[in-house]
Amino acid sequence: MLLSTYGSRGDVEPLVALALRLRELGAQVRMCAPPDEDFAQRLAGVGVPLVPVGRSARALTTAAPSPSSLPQRAAELIAGQLDAVTAAAEGCDALVATGMMPAAAGALSVAERLGIRSVSVTFQQLVLPAPHRAPLAYPGRSFPPEVTDNGTLWDLDAQSINALFGEALDTNRASIGLPPVDDVREYVIGGRPWLATDPVLDPWQGTPDLDVVQTGAWIVPDVRALPAELTAFLDAGTPPVYVGFGSMPLHTSKDVARTAVAAVRAQGRRTVVARGWADLSLVDDRADCFVVGEVNQQALFGRVAAVVHHGGAGTTTTAARAGAPQVVVPQAADQPYWAARVADLGIGAAHDGPTPTFASLSAALGAALAPRTRARATAVAATIRTDGAAVAAKLLLDAMS
Incomplete structure (x- = not known):
């Protein structure tokens, strides 16, 4: 075959x-x-x-x-x-x-x-x-x-x-x-x-x-253990917010990372930043952020407060299976569709446009982190094949x- x-x-x-x-x-x-x-x-x-x-x-x-x-x-x-x-x-x-x-x-x-x-x-x-x-x-x-x-x-x-x-x-x-x-x-x-x-x-x-x-x-059922340093970061506080854009290049990646971390901090949360093809990195040396490369998303998404991502089909499905509320910041192609599906199902928020500002991302995060969104995401997770x-x-x- x-x-x-x-x-x-x-x-x-x-x-x-x-x-x-x-x-x-x-x-x-x-x-x-x-x-x-x-x-x-x-x-x-x-x-x-x-x-x-x-x-x-x-x-x-x-x-x-x-x-x-x-x-x-x-x-x-x-x-x-x-x-x-x-x-x-x-x-x-x-x-x-x-x-x-x-x-x-x-x-x-x-x-x-x-x-x-x-x-x-x-x-x-x-x-x-x-x-x-x-x-x-x-x-x-x-x-x-x-x-x-x-x-x-x-x-x-x-x-x-x-x-x-x-x-x-x-x-x-x-x-x-x-x-x-x-x-x-x-x-x-x-x-x-x-x-x-x-x-x-x-x-x-x-x-x-x-x-x-x-x-x-x-x-693919992913059985890989999370890296020890990442596990220690997760264990050291309340569930963080994951921020990653997968295979999207994001030519303004430094600005996006800075905006995302600031919006997450404003919600009183820590951040896990995924490098991805945009090569996102930490914006400062504060201890409330952790950067990851290739990692078991199935395990990680089960331990985060929300997932901020680009809206690829795979990431959307993985987050939905994990019961993690989502903020979809669509960049291109089918991603606005997946953003709309997340919003329609009540399992997260669809960001308007590909370039988040502090205000726009803060509003979307506020919706995603609401208890009712978490409850809905948990319910939908049980239905994913x-x-x-x-x-x-x-x-x-x-x-x-």
């Missing part, structure tokens, strides 16, 4: 969960993913072979390339997928494709060329056309403000995706003897995509055109047999 992705930690970690479940059922698994050191270490730690593909995802993200370079980057991604996935797929019976759309298109093209089964997976439903909501706009390709009909907007979305990625995909497909694709989005999503999200956090309403299989989120990866693994093996 080959699992293929290109993206951030949020694109890689769910596939680790699926890989482990597949192995428990007797399948052999390997993964195509970006060559970043943290991904390589993560996969080596669980014994899943990594076939590196493309350039560093972290370097690409933190470089903040211009929107006009999207077609060129898509061509590189697709070509890289064709090279790496073709070699990695030797002897495989099925391929699971996810991650950035051009990368998934390249991987699915390899499966088509080799005649093996393939499944397209998304870790957020906003890429799936649905009449009750509008699509996300790609950077530099905003929709006309006068167009408000969702059906028309989805048609424009398909046109935009074709303009960005169609030529690159067709050129690379021709190089392996495949015909051109009329609709890139439709090719990648297919008629029966898998949605690997929790149905409470991310309820799928259904559409007549898509037979979506919602498996639940793919989560933990079997999504097991469900997906069984579906895959049943389909193969």
